[in-house]
Amino acid sequence: MFISVLELFKVGIGPSSSHTLGPMLAANNFISQVGEYLQARGQSKDLSLRCTLKGSLAYTGKGHATDRAVTLGLHGYTAKELAGQDIESLLETISQRDNISIGENQLVSFNPQQDIIFDRGAPLPQHPNGMVLELLDASGESLLSETFFSIGGGFISTLADIGQVVAPLKLRSASNCPYPFDSANSMLQMSNDSGITIAEMKQANELQQIGGEALLSGLDSIWEAMQTCIENGLKSEGTLPGGLNLTRRAKALHQKLLKEQQTASVNDWLCAYAMAVNEENAAGHMVVTAPTNGAAGVIPAVLYHLMKHENGNSDQIREFLLTASAIGGIIKHNSSISGAEVGCQGEVGSAAAMAAAGLCAVRGGSAEQVENAAEIALEHHLGMTCDPVQGLVQVPCIERNGFGAIKAHAAASLAMHGSGEHFMPLDNCIAAMKQTGLEMSEKFKETSLGGLAVSVTEC
Numbered sequence: 001m002f003i004s005v006l007e008l009f010k011v012g013i014g015p016s017s018s019h020t021l022g023p024m025l026a027a028n029n030f031i032s033q034v035g036e037y038l039q040a041r042g043q044s045k046d047l048s049l050r051c052t053l054k055g056s057l058a059y060t061g062k063g064h065a066t067d068r069a070v071t072l073g074l075h076g077y078t079a080k081e082l083a084g085q086d087i088e089s090l091l092e093t094i095s096q097r098d099n100i101s102i103g104e105n106q107l108v109s110f111n112p113q114q115d116i117i118f119d120r121g122a123p124l125p126q127h128p129n130g131m132v133l134e135l136l137d138a139s140g141e142s143l144l145s146e147t148f149f150s151i152g153g154g155f156i157s158t159l160a161d162i163g164q165v166v167a168p169l170k171l172r173s174a175s176n177c178p179y180p181f182d183s184a185n186s187m188l189q190m191s192n193d194s195g196i197t198i199a200e201m202k203q204a205n206e207l208q209q210i211g212g213e214a215l216l217s218g219l220d221s222i223w224e225a226m227q228t229c230i231e232n233g234l235k236s237e238g239t240l241p242g243g244l245n246l247t248r249r250a251k252a253l254h255q256k257l258l259k260e261q262q263t264a265s266v267n268d269w270l271c272a273y274a275m276a277v278n279e280e281n282a283a284g285h286m287v288v289t290a291p292t293n294g295a296a297g298v299i300p301a302v303l304y305h306l307m308k309h310e311n312g313n314s315d316q317i318r319e320f321l322l323t324a325s326a327i328g329g330i331i332k333h334n335s336s337i338s339g340a341e342v343g344c345q346g347e348v349g350s351a352a353a354m355a356a357a358g359l360c361a362v363r364g365g366s367a368e369q370v371e372n373a374a375e376i377a378l379e380h381h382l383g384m385t386c387d388p389v390q391g392l393v394q395v396p397c398i399e400r401n402g403f404g405a406i407k408a409h410a411a412a413s414l415a416m417h418g419s420g421e422h423f424m425p426l427d428n429c430i431a432a433m434k435q436t437g438l439e440m441s442e443k444f445k446e447t448s449l450g451g452l453a454v455s456v457t458e459c
Contacts, residue, residue, distance in 0.1 A: 001182040001333045002174040004209060005202065005325035006218045008332070010154055010289045011225045012079035013087065014281035015393040017293040018129055018338055018446075019057060019064030020079070022150025027051070027073025029156070030133040030146050035102050037135065037144050046138035048109035049074060049100065051116045054130035055123030056340040057150065059447040062118070063242060063391025065284060070131075071112045074100055079154070083225075083286035108135070126162045127151060128340040128445065152338030152346070153291050177205040182333055184371050184426035187326065191367040198357075198367055199322040206322075219318045225288050226277075226300035227307075232285065233276025240282045242392040250276035269309065270409060271402030274301035278398040291328045291337045294344070294386075294393055295351035297401030299324060302355040302408050306362065320358035327357040327374045327426075334427070335434035339386035340446040342437025348404040349381030349433065353426075355408035360415050368420025375426040376411035382429070383436055385444035387451030396452055 012021045038044070051070050053061050061067060068091060072082065075094055082090075099107045109115075124130035127149040135144040147159035174180035179194070179201035181187035191198055206215050234254045240246045254272045257264040274297035281287045281296050290299040303320060306312035328337070328350060336342045337350045356377035360370045381404070389395040443450030 001329070002177055002180070002205060002209070003325075003329045003332060004206060005322055006210075006215075006222070008153065008289070008291050008325045008328050009222045009321065010080070011083050011222070012154060012287065012289060012293070013082050014065075014284045014287050014293055014296075016064040016066075017154040017289045017291075018150045018152050018340060019061060019066045020069040020284075020293065021154035021289065022129065022152075022156050023053075023057065023066050023131060023148075024069040024073035024077070024079055025154065026131060026148035026150065026156050027070045027133065028076065028078055030148070031074050031076060031100070031102065033146060034108065034135050034144060038102060038106050043106050044137070046109075047106075047143070048136045049115055050134045050136055052119050052132040052134075053117065054119050054121075054132070055128040056446045057129050057131055058118040058120045059449065060388065060391030063388065063448070064393060067112055067116045070116055074110060087284055124149070126159070127157075128442070129338070152336060152341065153332070154289050154293075174205070176208050178208070179205055181326075182330070184327075184330055184374075184430075187330065188367050188371055197319075197323075197361065198326050198370055199319040199361055202322040202326040216318065219321050220314070222288060222321060223303065223317045225286065226290070226303065229280050229285075229287050229296075230273050230276050230300055230304050233278075233280045234272070236279065236283075240279065240394060241284070242282070242390065242394065244390060244392060244394055246282075246394055246398075248279045250279050266305065266309070266409060267406050269305055270301050270405040271399075273304045274298060274401040274405045275398050277301065278393070278401045282392065282394045282398060291332065291350055291354065292339070292347045294339060294397055295347040295401060295404065297398075298348060298351035298404040298408060299355045299358070301401070301405040302359055305409070306359065312362070316362040320362050323361040323370060324354035324358035327370075328354045330426075331378075331430055331433075335430045336437060342433060343384055343440050343445050344386040344400065345378075345381045345384040345433050346437060347386065348400050349378050349384060351401075352381060352404040352408040352411070353378040355405065356411035356415070359409065359412035363412065363416055365412075365416055366420050369415045369418065371426050372418060372420055372422045373412045373415035375422065375424060375429050376414055377408050378426070378429050378433065379424060380407055380411075382433055383440075385440070385451050386446040387444055387453040388446070388448055389453050389456055391448045391453075
């Protein structure tokens with residue numbers, strides 16, 4: 001199994017990797033298929049597009065901006081190129097059209113209000129985040145159809161490929177990797193046998209796929225985007241979109257901490273940094289999937305604290321990200337990072353495990369201590385539900401990232417005080433998360449049908 005650090009961490013836009021980035025990518029892919037179809041068969045009149053959202057995409061798609069993402073994707077936009085753009089103005093311009101231009105002269109009818117259907121019936125059996133995209137003729141008959149699944153972290157799969165997906169990852173061969181670990185146990189064994197760190201093994205694997213310069217510049221770009229996101233959030237104020245009328249808090253909190261630095265704790269700083277990221281995510285602005293949008297604040301917060309308060313350096317940033325991605329890849333391979341599959345334990349829990357491992361590594365922890373840090377952080381998120389109020393990635397998501405960062409920091413510290421020996425292996429903890437997710441009610445897996453989502457008192 002191999003998944004690149006540059007795939008696990010991706011620059012995109014909020015508010016959700018599974019409900020925004022994935023559907024946008026799927027729509028973008030489908031419009032390319034439509035272009036190829038029309039080029040092969042010639043132009044035709046009175047064609048239209050339809051998108052049917054299923055399962056969790058239907059239940060929380062409005063709050064997660066899935067319809068906006070589909071619209072942007074069908075118009076040919078990708079999340080990476082939209083980062084930093086004024087998306088509201090772009091959508092306003094797009095909304096004035098009732099068709100999409102494909103190729104040189106072909107126009108295909110598309111009205112988001114009519115042609116994006118939120119189907120709250122039975123979800124598709126293969127995955128809770130399903131969507132069906134169709135090209136229709138004048139009579140409404142389907143000329144071309146593709147079923148996509150948004151499988152977490154901005155990754156997608158088609159109906160034809162979903163059988164090759166393993167929770168939720170389409171396997172890529174690691175046969176040419178010098179250290180092809182697919183579990184924490186094999187990772188530890190290879191580290192002990194080789195005498196090198198987890199980050200060094202991960203880097204060696206990466207270098208079999210891309211050049212050294214591309215890897216280092218990619219890692220630096222990830223950190224630059226994370227840092228920019230935090231700093232944008234720390235200087236922004238106002239009310240978040242969506243209808244909850246939540247006021248941004250990160251800027252005010254940060255300014256207060258700057259005035260009271262002698263009494264400010266590490267927990268205070270971590271909350272300010274993590275909340276800054278997730279307020280940006282809630283606003284639909286640029287974030288980095290780490291490993292998802294809903295958990296995008298945990299890793300940047302811990303890293304930013306390392307740089308601002310612990311004299312961190314660029315080499316440590318790279319070591320942190322490589323180590324974190326090694327842990328994230330194992331979790332993604334053996335369980336899930338999708339809230340729609342396993343609840344928030346798979347999002348914030350995974351992010352906390354990755355952050356704890358990265359921090360432990362840059363502090364000089366052994367491979368055993370790094371694995372222990374990841375296990376501690378993940379263990380204390382087991383059973384966490386994904387129950388966003390009104391389907392918005394705001395309550396409890398924004399604060400939850402702050403607490404995820406705090407747990408990650410504490411887990412790294414606790415692991416560093418130990419020898420690396422511990423009772424519960426990370427692999428067992430990951431297995432427990434998967435089983436807990438399988439047994440968790442669908443009400444608590446990003447459908448907003450239970451928990452906090454239905455416990456709001458109307459005033």
